[in-house]
């Protein structure tokens with residue numbers, strides 16, 4: 039197409055790629071589609087392909103842009119001065135939630151349990167993250183709340199049917215009048231987020247010996263406040279307790295959850311994150327008084343899994359954009375993708391994503407059992423470890439992927455700025471980096487079998503790569519030594535644990551060129567600071583070809 043000024047053709051637009059759209063995100067992703075079958079969800083492939091195609095439909099991609107370009111607005115009062123405490127979202131937000139509900143991302147493993155259900159959901163979550171991340175916040179909280187809600191028969195009877203439903207319902211109504219429901223969570227207060235025990239919100243029982251309470255206090259972060267109910271923490275007479283707090287009281291009145299303001303956030307802008315006050319809000323106790331932390335942390339295991347999945351999904355989208363752009367852009371008489379140094383960058387980015395996908399799907403399989411104690415211990419250990427490392431890699435990867443697009447990657451018409459802004463949040467919420475690494479130490483101390491299950495996962499890969507063999511030996515020593523009790527070196531141990539497992543998964547399941555390159559650059563002596571500083575002699579062509587979003591496997 040020609041540029042025109044005053045009837046004159048100023049220049050021809052060429053050497054610019056077409057937008058990346060209209061491909062099947064699932065089938066085009068070898069690491070994802072192979073991993074889904076390997077980890078037990080081969081039965082879900084048809085639906086995953088269908089969602090994979092939907093996720094690159096230009097109309098769906100546009101919903102992601104619109105939802106973020108038109109952030110939500112708080113409506114505190116109506117025009118007569120009555121409290122409303124509602125948030126208004128752009129229609130694109132609701133359309134994306136309809137799609138997420140339709141594919142069961144919020145609840146399918148609970149509503150339709152079967153082997154591999156969490157793996158299939160993990161694949162859906164990673165694909166939807168490539169479209170838009172704000173909507174994933176209420177979806178992950180809803181998913182994570184179910185095990186805790188199931189422990190209370192009365193709450194479960196009323197709330198699980200609309201949570202299991204595939205019909206998203208945007209209306210602000212009591213749950214009995216809705217086709218679908220979403221659940222949020224409120225822990226963080228101004229004086230402390232990581233340290234939930236520092237909560238000052240008070241809970242007073244209504245009457246003696248019952249389960250109903252009134253809560254007075256505040257939450258400094260309460261995301262997706264239009265959820266239908268929240269799991270919140272507060273100090274009851276016998277200590278820190280978990281409560282179930284709906285937006286409406288049983289008599290149908292609006293509960294005393296006062297939305298004070300919405301946060302002005304770096305990213306995740308489609309989603310509302312509010313500051314709230316509880317002015318005697320009605321809530322039901324969930325679990326025993328004084329046992330609030332274990333209850334809420336059970337939810338945290340699932341939401342932390344999703345932090346790793348979400349970052350992996352957006353890393354995958356960033357790499358797809360990088361490979362697509364460089365395949366259709368030339369500089370210095372060569373396609374960028376054929377320039378030797380660009381190939382090093384692309385291959386290195388691709389290795390990061392391939393390893394993250396393999397780890398996420400393996401981790402999701404550990405959620406597919408309620409009886410295998412080894413797997414349960416493994417998921418307890420891997421979730422904070424994977425959340426820490428994958429979410430730490432996200433921002434660096436996004437910046438490098440953006441750079442492969444040159445200046446065009448930095449402007450808002452590209453999806454890369456949104457991806458870049460989105461990256462840090464998964465590292466901060468649901469427990470920030472240090473807190474995750476301390477949790478790894480806690481898991482090893484409380485469930486020593488988790489270290490043994492991890493080693494059992496590594497041992498079949500022995501003999502496949504010399505760097506990996508050395509890393510496994512070093513990790514085995516570390517897991518039985520003082521490093522498991524040393525807070526100051528917890529990041530080092532966690533990083534080593536994740537990289538060794540990623541190396542083992544790739545040695546066992548990925549092409550040799552991928553596994554060898556990963557082990558050489560992440561476990562060997564060639565560890566580098568920036569992406570793309572690869573040693574010579576790697577099979578870059580195979581690594582890049584596997585990451586090509588246009589390559590159907």
Ligand SMILES: Cc1cc2nc3c(=O)[nH]c(=O)nc-3n(C[C@H](O)[C@H](O)[C@H](O)COP(=O)(O)OP(=O)(O)OC[C@H]3O[C@@H](n4cnc5c(N)ncnc54)[C@H](O)[C@@H]3O)c2cc1C
Nearest residue numbers: 223224225226230231232259260261467468469470472473
């Ligand atoms: C966009 C967004 C949405 C959010 N939505 C919600 C929500 O819906 N519900 C909710 O409850 N919360 C929510 N949060 C809050 C989030 O979970 C907290 O911000 C987070 O857990 C950290 O708590 P904090 O902000 O109080 O930081 P702090 O607890 O003060 O931590 C500050 C830093 O100190 C580190 N640190 C803490 N303890 C230690 C230690 N012992 N050793 C070493 N380092 C340590 C942390 O890793 C962190 O880096 C949201 C946050 C964001 C950014």
